[in-house]
Amino acid sequence: MIKKNICDRSWVEIDLSAFRKNLSILKSYLEPHQQFMMIVKADAYGHGAIEISKIASEEGAVYFGVANPEEGRLLRLQGCKSPILILSPCLTSEINVILDNDLAVNVTSLNFAKALNKAAVVKDKQAIIHLKVDTGMHRSGILDSEFSDFYSQIQKLSNLNIEGVFSHFASADDDIEFSNQQEERFWKVIDQLPERPKYIHIDNSHALINKLGKRSNLVRLGIMAYGIQIPLQEDLGLQPVMTFKTTLSQIKHISKGESIGYNRSWIADKDCVYGILPIGYADGYDFMLSNNGVVWLDNVLCKVIGRISMDMICIDLSDIDKPKIGDVATLLGGSRLETRAENLVAKYGGNSYELLCQVGRRAKSYFFQNGKLIHSIPLLRRDFVPDDFPDSKLNKIIESAIAQRLQSIEIGEIIYREMLRDFFYYKDRDIHYRHNFHHKIVFSSSLIAGYYNASTLLNFDKVLSNDYFLVVCASSDEVLRRYFKNGDVEYRWLMDDSFKLDNESFIVCLVQVDELILETSIKHINDCLEIKCSHPKLRGKIGKKVHFTINTQTLYPTSAHQFSVFITELTRGVDITFQYPQEIKEVDCVPFFSGQDKDPLITQNNREIRVSTELNEWIFPISGVVFAY
Numbered sequence: 001m002i003k004k005n006i007c008d009r010s011w012v013e014i015d016l017s018a019f020r021k022n023l024s025i026l027k028s029y030l031e032p033h034q035q036f037m038m039i040v041k042a043d044a045y046g047h048g049a050i051e052i053s054k055i056a057s058e059e060g061a062v063y064f065g066v067a068n069p070e071e072g073r074l075l076r077l078q079g080c081k082s083p084i085l086i087l088s089p090c091l092t093s094e095i096n097v098i099l100d101n102d103l104a105v106n107v108t109s110l111n112f113a114k115a116l117n118k119a120a121v122v123k124d125k126q127a128i129i130h131l132k133v134d135t136g137m138h139r140s141g142i143l144d145s146e147f148s149d150f151y152s153q154i155q156k157l158s159n160l161n162i163e164g165v166f167s168h169f170a171s172a173d174d175d176i177e178f179s180n181q182q183e184e185r186f187w188k189v190i191d192q193l194p195e196r197p198k199y200i201h202i203d204n205s206h207a208l209i210n211k212l213g214k215r216s217n218l219v220r221l222g223i224m225a226y227g228i229q230i231p232l233q234e235d236l237g238l239q240p241v242m243t244f245k246t247t248l249s250q251i252k253h254i255s256k257g258e259s260i261g262y263n264r265s266w267i268a269d270k271d272c273v274y275g276i277l278p279i280g281y282a283d284g285y286d287f288m289l290s291n292n293g294v295v296w297l298d299n300v301l302c303k304v305i306g307r308i309s310m311d312m313i314c315i316d317l318s319d320i321d322k323p324k325i326g327d328v329a330t331l332l333g334g335s336r337l338e339t340r341a342e343n344l345v346a347k348y349g350g351n352s353y354e355l356l357c358q359v360g361r362r363a364k365s366y367f368f369q370n371g372k373l374i375h376s377i378p379l380l381r382r383d384f385v386p387d388d389f390p391d392s393k394l395n396k397i398i399e400s401a402i403a404q405r406l407q408s409i410e411i412g413e414i415i416y417r418e419m420l421r422d423f424f425y426y427k428d429r430d431i432h433y434r435h436n437f438h439h440k441i442v443f444s445s446s447l448i449a450g451y452y453n454a455s456t457l458l459n460f461d462k463v464l465s466n467d468y469f470l471v472v473c474a475s476s477d478e479v480l481r482r483y484f485k486n487g488d489v490e491y492r493w494l495m496d497d498s499f500k501l502d503n504e505s506f507i508v509c510l511v512q513v514d515e516l517i518l519e520t521s522i523k524h525i526n527d528c529l530e531i532k533c534s535h536p537k538l539r540g541k542i543g544k545k546v547h548f549t550i551n552t553q554t555l556y557p558t559s560a561h562q563f564s565v566f567i568t569e570l571t572r573g574v575d576i577t578f579q580y581p582q583e584i585k586e587v588d589c590v591p592f593f594s595g596q597d598k599d600p601l602i603t604q605n606n607r608e609i610r611v612s613t614e615l616n617e618w619i620f621p622i623s624g625v626v627f628a629y
Ligand SMILES: *Cc1c(COP(=O)(O)O)cnc(C)c1O
Pocket: 039, 041, 087, 168, 203, 204, 205, 206, 220, 221, 222, 223, 224
């Protein structure tokens, strides 16, 4: 098989549909009173914590388990709103991250509990905690014999909420008798508690399948959801979620008696063909697979020959009919038994958990759903490279980077939303800015008492994006606001509400694009005049920079005493002129410019006031000027 779409030399494929299917198989073992926590520590055993969490959530996960506060924080930053439990003991130095991100924490020491409580009091929060009983694993946790004492000490701390009590099996996969003893100890402890916490949990995947922990109400699912089976057990139909692939990058011949690789550990017993795959132990392909691993290439199982190097391995191509450079090799996973993690690690006495965590640490991950590529995530060890991210993720990064820099999520959000989002919100819309922006407003005496004639002339250059555009006129700010985000609108006017909106009160005198005089058609909808400007020949100008001219005529109340011009798009070079009749004695102007030049040039001349910037000055949206008279 020659690969398509993916250009990397090696990559990880994550089959989210397989993950979903595995979950549904495992869920069928749950008791009606049981829910499950999805364990996503170590980036979901190398599968991508956020992507896995989303699917698990959809499949009913009520909790997520991570190894440390940083993993929890990352999930939060990426939008996970579900409860998250940190499974291993935490340090007091991590308390702020824990509380600030609303992470539930496993508490196994009184000192830590006191420090956590103190910080929670200061922050006026309730810290959610789960207490761990050591029932025989003898890793973290409070010994069952000391637990009840510990529990009552913790209970005294005002700002700790004991949401769960849990334990962990040492050998749920292969020692049911010992597991039963652990469970007995666990329930003895639980049954003596003054009250039942919300969650009681002890099962991991293997325990669930081995029908342990039936009285608990939460099950912690890990390895089996990722498709790893207990080797000697009946086939449950679980499928590997992760596949690690690479590309045949060189084909060579070796003569009988020559050796391959470091320390000459493999010697050719005949003349043969072999190939180089560009991955090694630095990519997580275990060194112990030297002269031991197998790889699928074109439906043929090839042996790894010689030692695994840091960045390369060699495979025997003798059985391949016509090997080609660029052929895809499957190193781990896939539907065939030989490359399943369980079977690879059995070759060297390794551990599937480890292999999943380490594989592909130099590769990009691609996510598939129903056989379709839906998403990718970048290499793990890499400084920030924007191209690695799809637009939606990049937007999130920009927003959180601003928030982090300003140390305020709220301000970060508002800057992103109000100032930046418009630039890149519509991902397939290029930024088209206006250049050479001239806006001339002429007020003159009118026959209608209490009003000036207002004539406006707008000129600018811009790339044409459609074969029509709109001029809109509304009598309320609220209605007009609806058109702010509409990229089809080139001119907006707010009409005094004493007027009836019609084609007498607001007249579009001339609309021109380059030499073309456009046709206008007026629609009165949504309390607004929508004037559509079009021309059959505009189509030929789409994508080209054109010159817009828009001339309107309307009335403006003398009693308003002010008139505002808004710049709603990114604009380069601004020139706004306001001319006024004799009866206006004095005009003041207040520009509010965001951009490089916050103080545009203001010149005043015989009944004319002008606000302008240099031709190449960038002015950001939501700038403008108020003329007061
Ligand atoms: C990792 C972990 C699990 C998940 O175990 P699997 O064997 O992967 O199902 C469950 N509980 C705790 C406390 C863990 O650390």
